[in-house]
Amino acid sequence: MNVRYGARTFGLELVMIAVAVAFLFPVYALVTLSLKDQREVAESPLAPPASPTAGNFANAWTRAELGPALLNSTVITIASLVALIALGSFAAYFLSRRASRLGYGLYVLFLLGIVLPFQLGMIPLFKLVDGAGLLGTYQGMILFYTGIQLPFTVFLYTGFIRALPADYANAALIDGAGHFRAFTRVVFPLLRPITGTVLILNAVFIWNDFFTPLLYLGGSARETVPVRIFAFVGQYVSDNGLVFAGLVLAALPILAVFLVLQRYVIKGFASGLKG
């Protein structure tokens, strides 16, 4: 890293900013179009809006039924994260503290799930969920995300716990605590950094996932944001201003969370995948 801010660094700064401006062109198009009425979208698609209107946003909010969709996405994401962290951390603790063949075998079995594309089990699982009456419900989606993201969650937790000394938990056990108490009171709080990573990576995946919610929730009252937006865009495809206002509204919540937590999110994405 250069210490001095010389002409060379200044030149690089200008180049990088130019790249960023070009990179942001689609976002400029998105925002300006969402502020234009239908006539202006057709007549001057690239120019900044002459008389910005917020009408598209109000219309998009109600016609895309984004309120209920945001609620559905929030419920499914939070419940799945709670299940993943609870089941994943307990399992990983067992796998990393059992130096037996059983522990290792189970760990490899979980790792297999990272490589298997979920499409392989897509139809049998769909039949299973359908048979249990869970299509179009929160429970079906939560069960799906918990199962499908457990391998990755167990992988992250196991790596972290293996590097953690066993002494803290052992001390608690020798003092007479049961395993459950020793884990929840002593070990789990020590896992906070990796729990943060698990939370961020799974939250972004679940919030944005499309394929399975389209299958399980499409047409129901439980549609998540991406599924709702897909239906909305299909319905109003000719009205770009309205469609883009819908896209802006749908993308805002996760972008806002990202901007607030950007340091942690970027760190989570950069570090969470180290094998």
Add this chain to the structure above:
Amino acid sequence: MASTLRPAPAKRAAPPDAAAHRRRRGARFLSPPWWFAAPALAVYALVVLYPSLSGILYAFTDWNGLGDRNFVGLDNFTKLFGDDAARGSLVNTLLLTVAIVVVQNGVGLLLALGVHTGIRSRTVLRVVFFAPAVVSPVMVAFLWKYIYNPSPDAGLNGILGAVGLGGLRQDWLGDPDLAIWSIAGMVIWQFAGYSMVIFLAGLEGVPAELHEAAMIDGAGRFQRFRHVTWPLLAPAVTINLMLSTIGGLKLFDQVYAATNGGPGHASETLSTVLYKQAFVFGNFGYSTAIALVLALFVAAVSMVQIHYLRGREVA
């Protein structure tokens, strides 16, 4: 690693079997009970293992969801390679994957090298370049569907016209020869910042002293990159190649939203074909056969990459 650093236990005079017994009892007392893993294993078995195993079996049947399931041997696979749309989807998937892996990581590396310098805007730029990666791919695809629209004065064509490159205007998604490359472009736009972030983590791990030592030895900018930075980036390269390859092979959302496989079958991928075979045509057996081919590709690529790239990594 840690266990080798621990002091060796003191030798005792007790008979070896008694010592072993005590050790085992101690380990059992301290290691967590099996039921810690049971709920996770049950959910994993129900959602992933059992469906995947039955998927592998269905791949060799003619099941259509209603009638009997008859074992048909390799028929589904011969059909896959004989069916133009399906074979085309396999070729498309591989082309898309190669384009995404090469360009996304190339751009990601350049961005990382540009940001990992003394420039003042580095924090902001990192956020800007990474931001698209947290948005749903379906929404990014709808945004780009507009950017790619064929009208001569909107979106990308409008920009080309405005800067005097009107001759390059295209029907980006409507031209069958161009559609998959346009889709690759939107995927790369969305995820180049993700590659960048992983490369940045690798760059931050390169000790400054190594660069200084190389500089004192007279190494130029390029030589320092080639001999100091690049070898130490190996873990980041491995992760990036794995992620982008698997992402490319499984590509669905962007294609489904932007072209739905069209025009004709020009931008069909394995995932869109297996989706349509299952939920439009009801060919469950055939669909799972395609999924099995996809799974084999993903597994093979992961293994080859881990094998070759691990060799490059400096411990």
